[in-house]
Amino acid sequence: MRKHLLAIIIALSALAATNSFAQYNEIKSENIASLQVVAGNNWLSMPIATLNGEAINISFDDLTHEYHRYVYRLQHCEADWSVSEGIFESDYCEGFADGSTIDDIEESLNTNTLYTHYRLSIPNENCRIKMSGNYRLTVYDENEGDTVFTACFMVVEPLVKTSMAVTTNTDIDTNKAHQQVAAEINYSALGITNPNTELYTVVMQNGRWSTARINAAPQFQTGSGLRWEHNRDYIFNGGNEFHKFEILDVTHPTLGIENVGWDGKSYHAQIWTDLPRPSYVYDEDANGSFYIRNSDNIENDRISEYVTVHFRLQAPRQSGRVFVNGVWTNDRFIPRYEMTYNEQTKLYEAYIPLKQGYYSYQYLTMHDDGTLHPVSTEGNFYQTENSYQMLIYYKGIGQRTYRLVGYNKIRS
DSSP states (O other): OHHHHHHHHHHHHTTOSBOSSOOOOEEOOTTEEEEEEEETTBTTSOSEEETTSSOEEEEEEESSSSOOOEEEEEEEEOTTSOBOOSSOHHHHEEEOSEEEEOOEEEEOOSOSSOOEEEEEEESBTTEEEOSOEEEEEEEEETTTOOEEEEEEEEEEOOOSEEEEEEESBOSSOBSSSEEEEEEEEEOTTTTOSOHHHHEEEEEEETTOGGGOEESOOOSEEOSSEEEEOSOGGGEEEOOOOOEEEEEOOSSSOOTTEEEEEEOSSSEEEEEOOBOOOOSOOOOOOOTTOEEEOOTTOSSHHHHOOEEEEEEEEEOOOOSSEEEEESGGGTTOOSGGGBOEEETTTTEEEEEEEEESEEEEEEEEEEOTTSOEEEOGGGOOOTTOOOEEEEEEEEOOTTOSSOEEEEEEEEEO
């Protein structure tokens, strides 16, 4: 058994630790905004539905009142999000995986920024998912042929039991700046004989693929499972609680907003300047999630306005690039979400158009080597409330693709 475990460690270590690939929703058209992918109505969690369970709901705005015939293509993906080449569409979709139109459409009503809201749910009358795993949905304009965005979600069949725990007594420090995940899985229902080739594991903090830990080598193997304890690959920065704001009305400020106004062309909202946080203070937040709504909470999708939000962070110039980050940025580090340093005000600033609603966010520094860390003035505390997710993928001997057979989440 010791030799078997050593083989697992060697094989998995070649793939392990930090993420070398990425799963992102990706918007490719400037006219597309407010893309949201949700399992059922749970906007606070990752878009993971149970096979033959709740629907995956996808919604977005086209920032015009012009009709576009948007068509979608659904693809099953491997554990690393490459498209599954070894299976047919009929293996994972009952119906049509390509060529169906998005027909649930309504134009905005009495808004300054004109937009058309689109909704799509899976399963629907044209497509029912038959296989667990990763899925990429590509939406394109049928008339022009251009892809406007891709949306990613997961479907799980819970065949592997998983348990998780989080400690602040880590292999780096104790009760200072880090949190460490311990995990155990039981795969007796699958009869796995060679876990180093049949399993693929992912552990994430706050659902972020950009810092996911892939195939970390386990410390222990039993006859029917694996266990990770004091695993350095599962150590994460504690960070700090996410900032938050809510724009419910364009006539007066609400949660986290210093002022709102109209410049003759568009609405603007200025967030209170985010000051240095040298000490930890608990503040309930949504770990980067967002929810579209207005003060009346009626017809949120079609009467909510678009507002240019002014982000301001008081911090000295950082050694890397500074970004605003949240689920609503699709965890992408692109110029749209990058902050610039104002030498006069000594503030990092960003101006981002967003639809009315609740938003939580954080500030991250990207260094030259691509690593991401909290901005220095934001603090990095072991007490921070974070959510952790574990995904278990399985590709049995002789099988053609990975299925998602285990999922668990825990809060620190």
